[in-house]
Amino acid sequence: MTRKPFSYLLLLAVIIAAPFVFPSFGTQLATLWLMIIVALTWDMTGGQMGYNSLGNITFYGTGMYVAAVITIGMAYDVGDYTNAAGGGIHAFTDLQYFSGLFLGMLGAGLFCAAVAVIVGYVTFGLRGPYFAIGTLGVAIATGELVSNWEWVGAGQGIALPVYPGDLDTGKVLFYFLFAGTGVALFVFLKWLYKTRFGAAVNAIRDDEEKAEAMGIHTLQYKLATWAMSAFFVGIAGAISAFQLIHFEPLETAYQTINLGIFMVVCVLLGGKGTLWGPVIGAIVFHVFKEVTWTYLLGWQWVALGALIVITVVYFEGGVVGWIMSKRSERLEAREQPNDAAVGAEQ
Amino acid sequence: MDQIAGNISLLFQFPIVNLKIVLDGIMIGSLFALAAYGLALVWGVMNVKNLAQGDFVIAGGYISWWLVENGVHALLGVPIAFIVMWGFGWFIYRVIICRVIDRDLFTTLLATFGLAIMIAQILNLLFGSDTQSVDLGYNTLYFFDGFIDVPIAKLIGVLMAGTLATGVIIFMKYSRMGQAIRATAQDRRAARVLGIDTDKVYSFTFSLNAAICGAAGAIIVMVWIIQPFYGITHSIRAFVIVTAAGLGNLPGVIAAGLGIGALEQYGAIIFGIGYQQAIAVLLLLIVLIFRLSQQRRVRQSLQ
Numbered sequence: 137m138t139r140k141p142f143s144y145l146l147l148l149a150v151i152i153a154a155p156f157v158f159p160s161f162g163t164q165l166a167t168l169w170l171m172i173i174v175a176l177t178w179d180m181t182g183g184q185m186g187y188n189s190l191g192n193i194t195f196y197g198t199g200m201y202v203a204a205v206i207t208i209g210m211a212y213d214v215g216d217y218t219n220a221a222g223g224g225i226h227a228f229t230d231l232q233y234f235s236g237l238f239l240g241m242l243g244a245g246l247f248c249a250a251v252a253v254i255v256g257y258v259t260f261g262l263r264g265p266y267f268a269i270g271t272l273g274v275a276i277a278t279g280e281l282v283s284n285w286e287w288v289g290a291g292q293g294i295a296l297p298v299y300p301g302d303l304d305t306g307k308v309l310f311y312f313l314f315a316g317t318g319v320a321l322f323v324f325l326k327w328l329y330k331t332r333f334g335a336a337v338n339a340i341r342d343d344e345e346k347a348e349a350m351g352i353h354t355l356q357y358k359l360a361t362w363a364m365s366a367f368f369v370g371i372a373g374a375i376s377a378f379q380l381i382h383f384e385p386l387e388t389a390y391q392t393i394n395l396g397i398f399m400v401v402c403v404l405l406g407g408k409g410t411l412w413g414p415v416i417g418a419i420v421f422h423v424f425k426e427v428t429w430t431y432l433l434g435w436q437w438v439a440l441g442a443l444i445v446i447t448v449v450y451f452e453g454g455v456v457g458w459i460m461s462k463r464s465e466r467l468e469a470r471e472q473p474n475d476a477a478v479g480a481e482q
Numbered sequence: 483m484d485q486i487a488g489n490i491s492l493l494f495q496f497p498i499v500n501l502k503i504v505l506d507g508i509m510i511g512s513l514f515a516l517a518a519y520g521l522a523l524v525w526g527v528m529n530v531k532n533l534a535q536g537d538f539v540i541a542g543g544y545i546s547w548w549l550v551e552n553g554v555h556a557l558l559g560v561p562i563a564f565i566v567m568w569g570f571g572w573f574i575y576r577v578i579i580c581r582v583i584d585r586d587l588f589t590t591l592l593a594t595f596g597l598a599i600m601i602a603q604i605l606n607l608l609f610g611s612d613t614q615s616v617d618l619g620y621n622t623l624y625f626f627d628g629f630i631d632v633p634i635a636k637l638i639g640v641l642m643a644g645t646l647a648t649g650v651i652i653f654m655k656y657s658r659m660g661q662a663i664r665a666t667a668q669d670r671r672a673a674r675v676l677g678i679d680t681d682k683v684y685s686f687t688f689s690l691n692a693a694i695c696g697a698a699g700a701i702i703v704m705v706w707i708i709q710p711f712y713g714i715t716h717s718i719r720a721f722v723i724v725t726a727a728g729l730g731n732l733p734g735v736i737a738a739g740l741g742i743g744a745l746e747q748y749g750a751i752i753f754g755i756g757y758q759q760a761i762a763v764l765l766l767l768i769v770l771i772f773r774l775s776q777q778r779r780v781r782q783s784l785q
Contacts, residue, residue: 265591276763
């Protein structure tokens with residue numbers, strides 16, 4: 137037991153040292169943290185509550201847009217800014233930039249949580265695969281609607297101001313924003329899953345009718361869980377918006393078949409319904425993705441589709457599930473000779 | 483907003499335009515209904531919700547298009563796409579579907595989604611991302627002083643879709659295999675007890691579904707356009723139709739298919755072609771919510 141806090145401290149040291157040890161991988165590492173955040177938040181509803189959403193990407197895209205609108209709106213008229221797209225008014229003071237970054241993150245998180253509650257009222261009536269299809273529909277429809285909305289730049293998207301200081305410092309800043317959010321989320325979930333709330337959420341997954349009969353207000357729990365996961369995804373989206381500088385609705389913000397599916401695959405790879413599963417899955421998936429993107433260019437999407445199919449069809453429990461089954465096998469193997477020895481003595 | 487209002491008032495000024503839109507919608511909707519019928523078959527018999535449905539359609543279309551490029555007559559493309567996609571469906575069943583059929587529904591949903599990505603991307607690599615279509619070179623019929631144009635190619639497409647659908651319905655009703663499929667859909671265990679090889683029934687059903695989709699795609703390439711990434715929209719349409727009509731409700735599937743075709747044409751005229759996918763998705767949401775409230779009422783009446 138005494139080794140546990142030590143290993144966590146070591147992990148924290150690795151997280152802090154990483155961008156300085158591998159400066160050329162700064163953006164890559166930041167993206168890895170983004171994958172970890174979205175995988176962990178997906179597992180909140182998908183793994184722990186049994187509601188497999190395919191539409192969590194809605195909050196990522198909405199977070200991006202909310203952060204952009206807040207930042208721009210504090211300095212200029214948003215409509216004029218997007219109309220000028222690239223021509224003329226782009227000057228932001230340092231104060232405007234950083235207050236926009238901070239308030240944008242906060243606003244994006246809160247707005248997305250509110251959206252989750254409102255959308256959840258409708259979609260949580262759907263069960264099983266209908267919930268997945270319904271939320272996927274929400275994501276696609278939101279993306280299409282935003283891409284036709286002139287005020288936020290329609291299909292062209294929005295260009296945010298560039299980080300005012302040195303570019304390398306900016307990369308480190310974004311890394312630590314993502315990493316900070318990720319660590320905070322992990323610690324929060326570690327605590328949350330041990331509370332009564334976590335137990336209630338697991339009860340909903342195991343048998344919703346019985347949970348309701350036991351006096352759990354299932355809809356409230358479902359809405360609260362989804363709102364919490366939307367809060368963190370919204371923050372991640374806001375940071376992404378500032379990191380990417382320019383984004384457009386269909387390919388970057390509401391990227392239904394990219395990030396929207398990646399988060400699900402990460403969780404399934406790592407192991408559903410576990411705390412470490414999404415983290416491990418995100419790391420494995422990100423490495424796989426970068427390797428195929430580099431060495432199998434052109435076929436990367438086919439490889440990705442194949443990875444999804446193989447993961448789903450052949451690796452039911454994911455990495456963590458596999459390790460757990462191995463461990464229990466080993467424990468059984470260790471115990472069995474003892475039984476035999478006891479039997480022999482008698 | 484003004485443009486939308488203008489488009490709507492245009493529809494009232496020229497009532498004849500409505501007739502054209504409805505006709506167009508019904509012609510394209512008959513093909514939607516075909517793909518949706520395949521989905522309802524797989525859904526009802528195997529309880530697999532196939533998200534790669536639309537990609538089967540597009541794959542069939544590309545088979546036919548490729549044959550035409552290599553000098554085969556376009557009308558021959560339909561039966562060939564039917565046969566090739568039959569084999570493809572059988573292969574997919576053996577490799578993927580038979581392993582996920584007993585697992586929870588989200589697993590099958592995700593497995594077929596991965597499959598959908600693979601098919602779309604392979605088609606993209608093989609044939610490029612341009613939209614393609616096949617020109618049959620037939621005349622167009624004009625009615626009402628040229629206000630309504632009906633290309634003969636479209637008429638042939640609708641006729642072929644109708645023939646295929648009738649053939650499948652007769653097969654399901656009277657053949658031994660069709661009876662076995664319907665028996666399995668009703669009660670899987672009872673069917674097995676009575677000596678039906680359900681695994682064979684499943685692989686046959688899934689192959690038949692892929693073949694129907696392939697033929698539908700081969701017709702779509704003659705009357706419309708295809709593109710590697712249009713598959714997801716076709717899948718969503720098929721889901722809308724089946725959810726709206728309910729499983730095992732054949733006249734409902736046909737009616738919903740034709741209705742969706744007409745609604746989408748209206749949406750494209752009123753809001754512009756850019757909203758096509760959004761309209762399909764919003765229809766899905768509306769249908770899901772409507773079904774939900776219906777179910778809730780049933781649950782309440784039970785209590």
